[in-house]
Amino acid sequence: MRPLLSWAGWRAVLARTYSPGPSARYRGASGAQGYVRNPPVGTCDLQGELDRFGGISVRLARLDALDRLDAAAFQKGLQAAVQQWRSEGRTAVWLHIPILQSRFIAPAASLGFCFHHAESDSSTLTLWLGEGPSRLPGYASHQVGVAGAVFDESTRKILVVQDRNKLKNMWKFPGGLSEPGEDIGDTAVREVFEETGIKSEFRSLLSIRQQHTNPGAFGKSDMYIICRLKPYSFTINFCQHECLRCEWMDLNDLAKTENTTPITSRVARLLLYGYREGFDKIDLTVEELPAVHTGLFYKLYHKELPDNYKTMKGIY
Numbered sequence: 001m002r003p004l005l006s007w008a009g010w011r012a013v014l015a016r017t018y019s020p021g022p023s024a025r026y027r028g029a030s031g032a033q034g035y036v037r038n039p040p041v042g043t044c045d046l047q048g049e050l051d052r053f054g055g056i057s058v059r060l061a062r063l064d065a066l067d068r069l070d071a072a073a074f075q076k077g078l079q080a081a082v083q084q085w086r087s088e089g090r091t092a093v094w095l096h097i098p099i100l101q102s103r104f105i106a107p108a109a110s111l112g113f114c115f116h117h118a119e120s121d122s123s124t125l126t127l128w129l130g131e132g133p134s135r136l137p138g139y140a141s142h143q144v145g146v147a148g149a150v151f152d153e154s155t156r157k158i159l160v161v162q163d164r165n166k167l168k169n170m171w172k173f174p175g176g177l178s179e180p181g182e183d184i185g186d187t188a189v190r191e192v193f194e195e196t197g198i199k200s201e202f203r204s205l206l207s208i209r210q211q212h213t214n215p216g217a218f219g220k221s222d223m224y225i226i227c228r229l230k231p232y233s234f235t236i237n238f239c240q241h242e243c244l245r246c247e248w249m250d251l252n253d254l255a256k257t258e259n260t261t262p263i264t265s266r267v268a269r270l271l272l273y274g275y276r277e278g279f280d281k282i283d284l285t286v287e288e289l290p291a292v293h294t295g296l297f298y299k300l301y302h303k304e305l306p307d308n309y310k311t312m313k314g315i316y
Protein backbone atom coordinates (compact mmCIF):
# COMPACT_ATOMS: atom_id res chain seq x y z
CA MET A 1 0.00 0.00 0.00
CA ARG A 2 1.29 3.48 -0.83
CA PRO A 3 1.82 5.73 2.24
CA LEU A 4 -0.65 8.57 2.85
CA LEU A 5 0.71 12.00 2.06
CA SER A 6 0.87 14.84 4.53
CA TRP A 7 -0.70 18.20 3.58
CA ALA A 8 2.75 19.58 2.77
CA GLY A 9 3.51 16.54 0.63
CA TRP A 10 0.15 16.83 -1.10
CA ARG A 11 0.83 20.46 -2.00
CA ALA A 12 4.12 19.46 -3.55
CA VAL A 13 2.49 16.65 -5.56
CA LEU A 14 -0.33 18.88 -6.74
CA ALA A 15 2.10 21.55 -7.79
CA ARG A 16 3.79 18.94 -9.99
CA THR A 17 0.73 17.15 -11.34
CA TYR A 18 -1.96 19.75 -11.87
CA SER A 19 -1.63 22.28 -14.58
CA PRO A 20 -4.62 23.53 -16.52
CA GLY A 21 -4.46 23.08 -20.30
CA PRO A 22 -3.78 25.82 -22.83
CA SER A 23 -7.39 27.01 -22.60
CA ALA A 24 -7.04 27.65 -18.87
CA ARG A 25 -7.29 31.30 -18.08
CA TYR A 26 -8.16 33.75 -15.38
CA ARG A 27 -9.86 36.94 -16.43
CA GLY A 28 -9.71 38.84 -13.18
CA ALA A 29 -12.41 39.62 -10.68
CA SER A 30 -14.96 40.83 -13.22
CA GLY A 31 -16.99 37.66 -12.76
CA ALA A 32 -15.98 36.13 -16.09
CA GLN A 33 -15.55 32.38 -16.13
CA GLY A 34 -12.08 30.85 -16.02
CA TYR A 35 -9.63 28.63 -14.14
CA VAL A 36 -8.46 30.01 -10.87
CA ARG A 37 -4.80 29.52 -10.00
CA ASN A 38 -2.74 31.11 -7.35
CA PRO A 39 -1.69 33.81 -6.85
CA PRO A 40 -4.90 35.62 -8.01
CA VAL A 41 -7.25 33.43 -5.97
CA GLY A 42 -5.68 30.82 -3.75
CA THR A 43 -2.48 30.51 -1.85
CA CYS A 44 -3.00 26.78 -1.62
CA ASP A 45 -3.14 24.24 -4.40
CA LEU A 46 -6.83 23.43 -4.16
CA GLN A 47 -7.56 25.02 -7.49
CA GLY A 48 -10.95 25.70 -8.94
CA GLU A 49 -12.83 27.51 -11.64
CA LEU A 50 -14.49 30.84 -11.16
CA ASP A 51 -18.13 31.00 -12.23
CA ARG A 52 -20.03 34.04 -13.49
CA PHE A 53 -21.61 34.60 -10.06
CA GLY A 54 -18.24 34.88 -8.31
CA GLY A 55 -18.29 31.32 -6.93
CA ILE A 56 -15.47 28.76 -7.07
CA SER A 57 -15.95 25.24 -8.41
CA VAL A 58 -13.47 22.59 -7.30
CA ARG A 59 -13.48 19.19 -9.00
CA LEU A 60 -11.62 16.64 -6.92
CA ALA A 61 -11.78 14.20 -9.85
CA ARG A 62 -9.11 16.26 -11.57
CA LEU A 63 -6.74 15.98 -8.66
CA ASP A 64 -5.17 12.52 -9.05
CA ALA A 65 -2.84 13.02 -6.12
CA LEU A 66 -5.83 12.92 -3.75
CA ASP A 67 -5.61 9.13 -3.80
CA ARG A 68 -2.83 9.34 -1.25
CA LEU A 69 -4.14 12.21 0.84
CA ASP A 70 -5.77 11.48 4.20
CA ALA A 71 -8.96 13.18 5.37
CA ALA A 72 -7.28 15.31 8.06
CA ALA A 73 -4.75 16.73 5.61
CA PHE A 74 -7.54 17.46 3.12
CA GLN A 75 -9.52 19.32 5.82
CA LYS A 76 -6.49 21.47 6.62
CA GLY A 77 -5.99 22.33 2.97
CA LEU A 78 -9.65 23.03 2.36
CA GLN A 79 -9.86 25.25 5.44
CA ALA A 80 -6.93 27.32 4.21
CA ALA A 81 -8.43 27.58 0.73
CA VAL A 82 -11.84 28.65 2.06
CA GLN A 83 -10.20 31.31 4.21
CA GLN A 84 -8.38 32.62 1.15
CA TRP A 85 -11.49 32.60 -1.06
CA ARG A 86 -13.47 34.36 1.66
CA SER A 87 -10.84 37.10 1.93
CA GLU A 88 -11.00 37.55 -1.85
CA GLY A 89 -14.77 38.09 -1.72
CA ARG A 90 -15.80 34.85 -3.42
CA THR A 91 -19.51 34.17 -3.04
CA ALA A 92 -19.60 30.37 -2.78
CA VAL A 93 -17.67 27.13 -3.12
CA TRP A 94 -18.94 24.14 -5.13
CA LEU A 95 -17.06 20.98 -4.20
CA HIS A 96 -17.49 18.02 -6.56
CA ILE A 97 -16.45 14.74 -4.94
CA PRO A 98 -16.26 11.46 -6.88
CA ILE A 99 -17.89 8.59 -4.99
CA LEU A 100 -14.56 6.81 -4.47
CA GLN A 101 -13.22 9.89 -2.67
CA SER A 102 -16.22 10.13 -0.35
CA ARG A 103 -13.89 10.14 2.69
CA PHE A 104 -13.52 13.89 2.00
CA ILE A 105 -17.23 14.56 2.57
CA ALA A 106 -17.05 14.51 6.38
CA PRO A 107 -14.06 16.91 6.61
CA ALA A 108 -15.82 19.29 4.21
CA ALA A 109 -19.05 19.05 6.24
CA SER A 110 -17.14 19.90 9.42
CA LEU A 111 -16.17 23.20 7.72
CA GLY A 112 -19.83 24.01 6.99
CA PHE A 113 -20.28 22.42 3.54
CA CYS A 114 -23.72 20.83 2.88
CA PHE A 115 -24.91 18.41 0.22
CA HIS A 116 -26.31 20.13 -2.85
CA HIS A 117 -26.98 16.96 -4.87
CA ALA A 118 -25.62 13.57 -5.78
CA GLU A 119 -25.45 11.67 -9.06
CA SER A 120 -24.69 7.97 -9.32
CA ASP A 121 -20.90 8.49 -9.25
CA SER A 122 -20.35 11.79 -7.45
CA SER A 123 -21.72 14.23 -4.91
CA THR A 124 -21.67 18.02 -4.94
CA LEU A 125 -21.36 20.02 -1.73
CA THR A 126 -21.66 23.77 -1.37
CA LEU A 127 -20.60 26.45 1.07
CA TRP A 128 -22.10 29.95 0.86
CA LEU A 129 -19.50 32.65 1.52
CA GLY A 130 -21.47 35.73 0.46
CA GLU A 131 -23.44 38.25 2.49
CA GLY A 132 -26.73 37.16 4.10
CA PRO A 133 -28.56 33.89 3.44
CA SER A 134 -27.44 31.62 0.60
CA ARG A 135 -28.63 32.59 -2.88
CA LEU A 136 -27.45 29.32 -4.46
CA PRO A 137 -30.19 27.62 -6.47
CA GLY A 138 -31.40 24.26 -5.15
CA TYR A 139 -31.25 21.05 -7.15
CA ALA A 140 -34.15 19.36 -9.05
CA SER A 141 -37.35 19.75 -7.06
CA HIS A 142 -39.82 17.65 -9.06
CA GLN A 143 -40.27 14.14 -10.32
CA VAL A 144 -42.01 14.00 -13.69
CA GLY A 145 -44.52 11.25 -14.47
CA VAL A 146 -46.30 11.04 -17.83
CA ALA A 147 -49.42 9.07 -18.78
CA GLY A 148 -50.87 8.36 -22.21
CA ALA A 149 -54.62 8.67 -22.77
CA VAL A 150 -54.68 6.50 -25.90
CA PHE A 151 -57.99 7.27 -27.58
CA ASP A 152 -59.35 5.56 -30.69
CA GLU A 153 -61.75 8.04 -32.30
CA SER A 154 -63.21 5.43 -34.66
CA THR A 155 -64.51 3.20 -31.83
CA ARG A 156 -64.64 5.79 -28.98
CA LYS A 157 -62.50 3.41 -26.88
CA ILE A 158 -59.81 4.46 -24.45
CA LEU A 159 -56.93 2.34 -23.16
CA VAL A 160 -56.95 1.80 -19.37
CA VAL A 161 -55.02 -0.33 -16.89
CA GLN A 162 -55.27 -1.39 -13.27
CA ASP A 163 -52.06 -1.22 -11.27
CA ARG A 164 -50.84 -4.51 -9.78
CA ASN A 165 -49.05 -2.84 -6.87
CA LYS A 166 -51.90 -0.69 -5.56
CA LEU A 167 -54.27 -1.62 -2.72
CA LYS A 168 -57.31 -0.35 -4.64
CA ASN A 169 -57.64 -1.62 -8.21
CA MET A 170 -58.84 1.50 -9.97
CA TRP A 171 -58.74 2.20 -13.70
CA LYS A 172 -56.08 4.68 -14.81
CA PHE A 173 -54.10 5.60 -17.90
CA PRO A 174 -50.85 3.69 -18.49
CA GLY A 175 -47.77 5.78 -17.77
CA GLY A 176 -44.63 6.18 -15.74
CA LEU A 177 -41.62 8.25 -14.91
CA SER A 178 -39.80 10.31 -17.49
CA GLU A 179 -36.14 9.43 -18.04
CA PRO A 180 -33.46 12.14 -17.99
CA GLY A 181 -33.42 14.00 -21.30
CA GLU A 182 -36.65 12.40 -22.54
CA ASP A 183 -39.40 14.46 -24.18
CA ILE A 184 -42.82 14.30 -22.51
CA GLY A 185 -44.52 12.79 -25.56
CA ASP A 186 -41.77 10.17 -25.94
CA THR A 187 -42.24 9.10 -22.31
CA ALA A 188 -45.99 8.67 -22.86
CA VAL A 189 -45.49 6.57 -26.01
CA ARG A 190 -42.73 4.46 -24.41
CA GLU A 191 -44.60 3.82 -21.16
CA VAL A 192 -47.82 2.92 -22.98
CA PHE A 193 -45.93 0.41 -25.12
CA GLU A 194 -44.00 -1.08 -22.17
CA GLU A 195 -47.12 -1.49 -20.03
CA THR A 196 -49.75 -2.48 -22.62
CA GLY A 197 -48.00 -3.49 -25.87
CA ILE A 198 -49.99 -0.80 -27.74
CA LYS A 199 -48.13 1.37 -30.26
CA SER A 200 -49.23 4.97 -30.46
CA GLU A 201 -48.18 8.48 -31.43
CA PHE A 202 -48.26 11.78 -29.57
CA ARG A 203 -51.12 14.16 -30.34
CA SER A 204 -51.24 16.73 -27.55
CA LEU A 205 -50.76 17.55 -23.91
CA LEU A 206 -54.07 17.56 -21.97
CA SER A 207 -53.39 18.25 -18.32
CA ILE A 208 -50.71 18.80 -15.67
CA ARG A 209 -51.05 17.91 -12.02
CA GLN A 210 -48.59 19.26 -9.47
CA GLN A 211 -48.50 17.66 -6.02
CA HIS A 212 -46.06 18.35 -3.20
CA THR A 213 -44.47 16.07 -0.57
CA ASN A 214 -45.48 13.04 -2.65
CA PRO A 215 -44.43 9.78 -0.93
CA GLY A 216 -43.83 8.18 -4.36
CA ALA A 217 -41.42 11.02 -5.19
CA PHE A 218 -39.29 10.53 -2.06
CA GLY A 219 -41.17 13.39 -0.40
CA LYS A 220 -40.46 15.80 -3.27
CA SER A 221 -42.98 17.36 -5.64
CA ASP A 222 -44.57 15.30 -8.39
CA MET A 223 -45.55 16.62 -11.81
CA TYR A 224 -47.99 14.24 -13.50
CA ILE A 225 -48.66 15.09 -17.15
CA ILE A 226 -51.36 13.43 -19.26
CA CYS A 227 -51.00 13.32 -23.05
CA ARG A 228 -53.50 12.44 -25.76
CA LEU A 229 -52.13 9.67 -27.96
CA LYS A 230 -53.47 8.09 -31.13
CA PRO A 231 -53.16 4.28 -31.34
CA TYR A 232 -51.81 2.49 -34.39
CA SER A 233 -51.90 -1.05 -32.96
CA PHE A 234 -54.78 -2.54 -31.00
CA THR A 235 -53.82 -5.96 -29.61
CA ILE A 236 -53.15 -5.72 -25.91
CA ASN A 237 -50.14 -7.52 -24.43
CA PHE A 238 -49.83 -6.02 -20.98
CA CYS A 239 -46.89 -6.03 -18.54
CA GLN A 240 -47.56 -8.65 -15.82
CA HIS A 241 -45.18 -6.94 -13.37
CA GLU A 242 -46.98 -3.64 -13.29
CA CYS A 243 -50.57 -4.26 -14.47
CA LEU A 244 -53.34 -6.45 -13.16
CA ARG A 245 -55.77 -5.70 -15.99
CA CYS A 246 -55.72 -3.76 -19.23
CA GLU A 247 -58.56 -3.09 -21.67
CA TRP A 248 -60.10 -0.82 -24.27
CA MET A 249 -63.02 0.85 -22.46
CA ASP A 250 -65.79 3.02 -23.90
CA LEU A 251 -64.91 6.65 -23.08
CA ASN A 252 -68.44 7.28 -21.74
CA ASP A 253 -68.05 4.42 -19.28
CA LEU A 254 -64.70 5.71 -18.03
CA ALA A 255 -66.15 9.22 -17.61
CA LYS A 256 -68.99 7.79 -15.47
CA THR A 257 -67.38 4.98 -13.48
CA GLU A 258 -66.54 5.40 -9.80
CA ASN A 259 -63.82 2.80 -10.04
CA THR A 260 -61.18 5.27 -11.16
CA THR A 261 -58.92 8.00 -9.79
CA PRO A 262 -60.26 11.58 -9.70
CA ILE A 263 -57.66 12.76 -12.22
CA THR A 264 -58.47 9.92 -14.66
CA SER A 265 -62.18 10.70 -14.37
CA ARG A 266 -61.61 14.42 -14.98
CA VAL A 267 -59.42 13.79 -18.03
CA ALA A 268 -61.95 11.25 -19.41
CA ARG A 269 -64.59 14.02 -19.27
CA LEU A 270 -62.20 16.46 -20.91
CA LEU A 271 -61.57 13.94 -23.71
CA LEU A 272 -65.30 13.35 -24.17
CA TYR A 273 -65.78 17.10 -24.52
CA GLY A 274 -62.93 17.26 -27.07
CA TYR A 275 -64.31 14.28 -28.98
CA ARG A 276 -67.72 15.95 -29.30
CA GLU A 277 -66.76 19.60 -29.70
CA GLY A 278 -63.35 19.32 -31.39
CA PHE A 279 -59.96 18.46 -29.90
CA ASP A 280 -58.73 22.00 -30.59
CA LYS A 281 -60.86 22.95 -27.53
CA ILE A 282 -58.69 20.82 -25.21
CA ASP A 283 -55.34 20.24 -26.92
CA LEU A 284 -52.04 21.88 -26.10
CA THR A 285 -49.97 21.09 -29.18
CA VAL A 286 -46.21 21.10 -29.44
CA GLU A 287 -43.62 22.85 -31.55
CA GLU A 288 -39.83 22.67 -31.43
CA LEU A 289 -38.06 26.02 -31.31
CA PRO A 290 -34.40 27.10 -31.16
CA ALA A 291 -33.17 28.12 -27.72
CA VAL A 292 -31.16 31.26 -27.00
CA HIS A 293 -28.26 28.91 -26.10
CA THR A 294 -26.57 28.13 -29.42
CA GLY A 295 -27.30 24.67 -30.76
CA LEU A 296 -30.04 23.89 -28.23
CA PHE A 297 -33.74 23.41 -28.92
CA TYR A 298 -36.83 23.07 -26.75
CA LYS A 299 -40.41 21.91 -27.04
CA LEU A 300 -43.10 24.53 -26.45
CA TYR A 301 -46.67 23.43 -25.64
CA HIS A 302 -49.67 25.74 -26.02
CA LYS A 303 -53.10 26.06 -27.64
CA GLU A 304 -52.87 26.26 -31.42
CA LEU A 305 -52.36 29.83 -32.70
CA PRO A 306 -54.42 30.92 -35.73
CA ASP A 307 -52.18 31.24 -38.83
CA ASN A 308 -52.39 35.05 -38.95
CA TYR A 309 -51.15 35.23 -35.34
CA LYS A 310 -48.25 32.92 -36.22
CA THR A 311 -47.04 35.31 -38.94
CA MET A 312 -48.54 38.51 -37.44
CA LYS A 313 -49.54 39.46 -40.99
CA GLY A 314 -52.59 41.70 -40.88
CA ILE A 315 -52.54 41.91 -37.08
CA TYR A 316 -52.28 45.45 -35.68
Ligand SMILES: NC(=O)C1=CN([C@@H]2O[C@H](COP(=O)(O)OP(=O)(O)OC[C@H]3O[C@@H](n4cnc5c(N)ncnc54)[C@H](O)[C@@H]3O)[C@@H](O)[C@H]2O)C=CC1
Pocket residue numbers: 143144145146165172173175176177191216222223224225241242261263264
Ligand atom coordinates in the same frame (compact mmCIF):
# COMPACT_ATOMS: atom_id res chain seq x y z
N1 LIG B 1 -53.69 9.65 -10.42
C1 LIG B 1 -53.32 8.63 -11.12
O1 LIG B 1 -54.07 8.08 -11.93
C2 LIG B 1 -51.95 8.11 -10.89
C3 LIG B 1 -50.83 8.87 -11.16
N2 LIG B 1 -49.57 8.37 -11.00
C4 LIG B 1 -48.43 9.17 -11.39
O2 LIG B 1 -47.67 8.41 -12.33
C5 LIG B 1 -46.30 8.65 -12.15
C6 LIG B 1 -45.57 7.38 -11.80
O3 LIG B 1 -46.06 6.33 -12.53
P1 LIG B 1 -45.74 4.81 -12.15
O4 LIG B 1 -46.61 3.99 -13.02
O5 LIG B 1 -45.82 4.62 -10.66
O6 LIG B 1 -44.17 4.70 -12.55
P2 LIG B 1 -43.42 3.71 -13.56
O7 LIG B 1 -44.36 3.12 -14.55
O8 LIG B 1 -42.22 4.45 -14.08
O9 LIG B 1 -42.84 2.58 -12.59
C7 LIG B 1 -43.61 1.85 -11.73
C8 LIG B 1 -42.85 0.53 -11.42
O10 LIG B 1 -41.56 0.82 -10.87
C9 LIG B 1 -41.20 -0.16 -9.92
N3 LIG B 1 -40.94 0.46 -8.61
C10 LIG B 1 -41.34 1.70 -8.22
N4 LIG B 1 -40.90 1.94 -6.98
C11 LIG B 1 -40.22 0.85 -6.61
C12 LIG B 1 -39.50 0.49 -5.42
N5 LIG B 1 -39.41 1.32 -4.38
N6 LIG B 1 -38.93 -0.73 -5.37
C13 LIG B 1 -39.02 -1.57 -6.42
N7 LIG B 1 -39.66 -1.30 -7.56
C14 LIG B 1 -40.25 -0.10 -7.64
C15 LIG B 1 -42.37 -1.12 -9.84
O11 LIG B 1 -42.12 -2.21 -10.72
C16 LIG B 1 -43.53 -0.32 -10.36
O12 LIG B 1 -44.52 -1.14 -10.89
C17 LIG B 1 -46.18 9.67 -11.04
O13 LIG B 1 -46.09 10.95 -11.63
C18 LIG B 1 -47.47 9.48 -10.28
O14 LIG B 1 -47.83 10.64 -9.57
C19 LIG B 1 -49.39 7.08 -10.59
C20 LIG B 1 -50.50 6.31 -10.24
C21 LIG B 1 -51.84 6.75 -10.39
Ligand SMILES: [Mg+2]
Pocket residue numbers: 174175176177191195242
Ligand atom coordinates in the same frame (compact mmCIF):
# COMPACT_ATOMS: atom_id res chain seq x y z
MG1 LIG C 1 -46.43 2.87 -14.71
